[in-house]
């Protein structure tokens with residue numbers, strides 16, 4: 001298993017090549033094939049906090065990375081109009097308040113509501129309050145949890161430099177054919193237009209939506225989840241910045257989907273996500289261009305997708321990483337994260353000799369669980385809506401949902417409780433923020449909150465709010481902090 005061939009050089013291909021080359025050194029021989037003529041998808045700008053650790057694992061200097069990718073910091077996502085069309089709420093990366101081991105902070109907050117404390121749940125979260133005031137700083141002990149908004153093309157380039165310096169061989173050219181080993185049905189080699197044959201022991205399919213190896217050659221199959229997440233189209237356009245970049249992404253609902261706005265240092269990424277059954281491409285494009293700030297810097301880039309997951313992410317000697325493994329809309333910025341999880345998982349399960357079917361089964365099971373959990377979290381945003389103003393929202397509001405999600409929603413509605421299973425990506429506070437934001441208010445709370453007398457409760461809530469307020473007051477403006485950190489001021 002020395003020869004690892006990476007097919008495709010988008011974010012997925014270079015994230016995989018860079019991590020394997022850096023971790024394995026001479027123990028692996030990494031070759032990456034990419035086609036300049038085909039290019040990459042060119043979107044994927046908003047990330048979540050685990051990417052900070054991924055970069056650290058790879059020994060990347062954060063300021064170098066931010067300069068190279070024109071990144072800004074991200075503290076969460078502002079959702080506009082998801083509950084009733086006129087509301088807004090924030091899903092932050094931070095903790096809210098202070099948990100007791102038996103009960104999350106929401107139980108104490110709910111008890112406070114009963115006792116006349118009217119302050120919003122949001123006022124107890126440092127990251128959320130800082131984001132809305134557009135402030136940021138690195139705090140001791142990672143007290144401010146953050147991610148990045150970045151230019152994914154520049155990120156792939158940055159990782160390419162690293163991977164090549166660590167010994168990865170890059171071959172430019174179009175893969176014309178995937179050659180199978182006649183006896184075992186494994187992939188034996190990639191054959192390029194030029195006739196060159198690239199042999200390998202393990203192949204990573206990072207060819208994007210094309211899924212040339214895992215589907216084109218190995219027919220791993222695809223589960224279509226469009227009945228839960230009906231959006232199937234997007235249009236992206238980049239614009240010039242007209243204001244200092246804020247440390248959050250916006251997700252603005254419209255009557256057939258939503259629109260993103262992601263501010264980077266040098267420009268802003270915008271896009272509209274929609275269901276083509278309810279909105280035509282031309283209407284979507286007009287709507288997007290009518291709701292951007294600043295001049296467009298690129299032509300609108302139209303994308304179609306089928307929400308779902310490859311049935312086997314690892315099949316024979318091929319592993320799908322990135323869009324070849326499946327796709328769910330970027331509402332919670334989870335695609336790059338799924339690449340990261342797949343790469344780290346592969347590194348933990350890298351075969352030393354023949355591939356173990358146990359490894360394959362374990363990898364597929366873990367990857368599938370991640371995707372199902374993310375899928376449920378995304379469905380929540382559509383299902384838990386009071387919107388009935390369009391056929392799209394009525395379909396979402398009335399749709400059947402997976403039992404796993406129904407259990408989570410109803411448990412919260414009854415008791416205020418949320419449980420995290422199987423290393424789920426989104427922790428209790430993420431679910432609580434989105435469920436409260438979408439209008440699900442629990443009917444009761446944990447009895448432990450009632451243990452506090454009025455005075456103690458006053459003191460607890462007042463102290464927690466005061467700490468957030470005072471910390472945020474002392475933070476610099478996000479734009480100035482980024483400029484200083486990247487040495488641009």
Ligand code: FAD
Pocket residue numbers: 007008009010011012013033034035036038039040041042043044045046047152173174175176206207208209210212234235236271303305321322323324330333334335336337339
């Ligand atoms: P690609 O970028 O498509 O790369 C495929 C590679 O394969 C390219 O190098 C191509 O040249 C090569 N290739 C293909 N065929 C051949 C061939 N025959 N021969 C040789 N080479 C070939 N993710 C996030 O985390 N956050 C976001 O905010 C986000 N927003 C998104 C918005 C939209 C509308 C979409 C569609 C996706 C978004 N994503 C987001 C997902 C993100 O863009 C991808 O996960 C990420 O870019 C990885 O893409 P990839 O490398 O798998 O595919």
